[in-house]
Structures are given as C-alpha cells and as structure tokens.
Amino acid sequence: MGSTTVTVELPRKLYRDLQALASREHADLTVLLERLIKAPQNRSEQLATNSSSAPASLTEHQGGAAAGDPNMLVGLSRNALMALASGVLASAGQARLTNLLERNRLATLTVVEERELDTLVEEVDQMNLIKARALYTLQKLDEIAGPAT
Numbered sequence: 001m002g003s004t005t006v007t008v009e010l011p012r013k014l015y016r017d018l019q020a021l022a023s024r025e026h027a028d029l030t031v032l033l034e035r036l037i038k039a040p041q042n043r044s045e046q047l048a049t050n051s052s053s054a055p056a057s058l059t060e061h062q063g064g065a066a067a068g069d070p071n072m073l074v075g076l077s078r079n080a081l082m083a084l085a086s087g088v089l090a091s092a093g094q095a096r097l098t099n100l101l102e103r104n105r106l107a108t109l110t111v112v113e114e115r116e117l118d119t120l121v122e123e124v125d126q127m128n129l130i131k132a133r134a135l136y137t138l139q140k141l142d143e144i145a146g147p148a149t
Contacts, residue, residue, distance in 0.1 A: 007090040008127065014083035021075055036073060036130055072137045073130075081141075084134035089124060097124065 010018075022032040073081060089097065100117040103109050109117065 007093050008087060009090045010087065011083045014080050017077060017080040036133075069140070071133055072140060073133050074137075076134075076137075078138070078141065081134045081138050085131050085138065087127065087131060089127065093120070096120070 018029060018032060022029045025032060073084070076084070088094070097117075097120050100109065100113060100120065103113065104117055
C-alpha cells in the first residue's frame with residue numbers, strides 16, 4: 001500500500017502527549033496513529049492505560065470503561081482527547097482537497113489527481129473517525145464521572 005503526505009496541525013501539547021505515548025508503547029508515531037484510527041478488535045490490541053499525562057483515576061476509569069468497548073481511545077489525557085476531537089486538516093491540505101474536489105466536479109482531473117483525491121478523502125475520513133472516537137471517549141468519561149457538583 002502506498003502513502004500520501006497529509007499535514008495536520010496539532011496543538012504542541014497533544015503532539016508531545018502522542019510522542020510520549022508512542023515512546024511508552026515502543027512504537028513509531030505513525031504506528032501509534034494507525035492504532036488510534038483503527039478500532040482494536042480485542043483488549044490485547046488496545047493501547048496501554050498507564051498514561052502519565054492523565055491523572056491515575058481518569059486513566060483507571062478510562063481503562064475499565066474501555067475493557068469491553070473497542071471504540072474508546074485509551075491512554076490519552078482529557079486535553080489530548082479534546083484536541084483530537086477538535087482537530088482540522090491543515091490549511092494547505094484543505095486547500096488542495098478543495099481544489100481537487102472542484103476540479104473533480106468539473107471532470108478535469110487527471111488519473112493521478114483522481115488517485116490523490118481518493119487518498120485525501122480516505123485520510124480525511126480516517127481523521128473524522130479519530131475525532132468521533134475522541135468525542136465518544138469524552139462522553140463516556142463524563143458518564144463515568146457523573147454529574148458535576
């Protein structure tokens with residue numbers, strides 16, 4: 001399978017959290033992001049839940065809640081989850097996607113550009129899955145925490 005370069009702007013704190021998690025997992029950052037994108041099929045595939053960037057109680061609740069829920073993102077702090085949930089495609093990537101979509105509408109894309117558009121759309125879909133999983137995880141954590149006092 002080939003690859004396409006997509007630039008995504010991440011808050012510096014989120015990037016550091018992801019790097020730290022990748023280091024703890026002894027995984028390349030690309031591998032970690034792939035694991036976050038793809039829903040784990042069983043508990044052994046899930047990320048470790050002993051993230052030092054999250055308070056122990058949050059991590060324990062998150063790990064416990066996620067035990068039977070492969071859609072939760074485990075091992076990330078609440079701030080990291082919020083940053084993922086609000087992430088957007090970098091402006092250069094968005095501009096290229098918009099251009100390709102418009103040219104596709106006009107039926108003026110080359111074969112290479114059609115493949116590029118397909119790849120960009122697939123990657124945006126994967127980003128949206130991560131965003132949805134981050135929002136879902138935050139919702140579940142709020143349910144665990146109960147009503148604010």
